[in-house]
Amino acid sequence: MKNKGFGLAIAFVLALCAMFLGTFFPIIGSSVFALILGIVLNELVDLPENSRPGLNWSGKKLLQYSIIFMGFSLPIATVASTGLSSLKISLPTITVAFLAAMIFGKVFHLKSHLRTLIGIWNSYLWWICYRSSCADH
Secondary structure, three states: OHHHHHHHHHHHHHHHHHHHHHHHOOOOOHHHHHHHHHHHHHHHOOOOHHHHHHHHHHHHHHHHHHHHHHHHHOOHHHHHHHOHHHHHHHHHHHHHHHHHHHHHHHHOOOOHHHHHHHHHHHHHHHHHHHHHHHHHO
């Protein structure tokens, strides 16, 4: 963990900025701002090499753990209350996310099992994020 500290600190500062922006623009949300800030930082700033281990870990493992825990934190009653009313939004969007992964996977010559995995994972992530936004409102 020692060699990841600097990168984790950068990720933490970006997360705070994203959360701050997300409070002013709730329709966009802090998750989108975090992605945008991360992309912009990576493209415009020549980050030191010692930040890479922490940034890579936070972009892979920490992100995965946070999504899993966010899914566990959703109250079943909230999920049930949004149930059928959210299907008209959920199903088309999950379908589009899955099909987009299939199409882009073909364009980038990914193997079919990897395209399927990416499609399912992206659809699952979208569903968790959508449900958590419903829980906030």
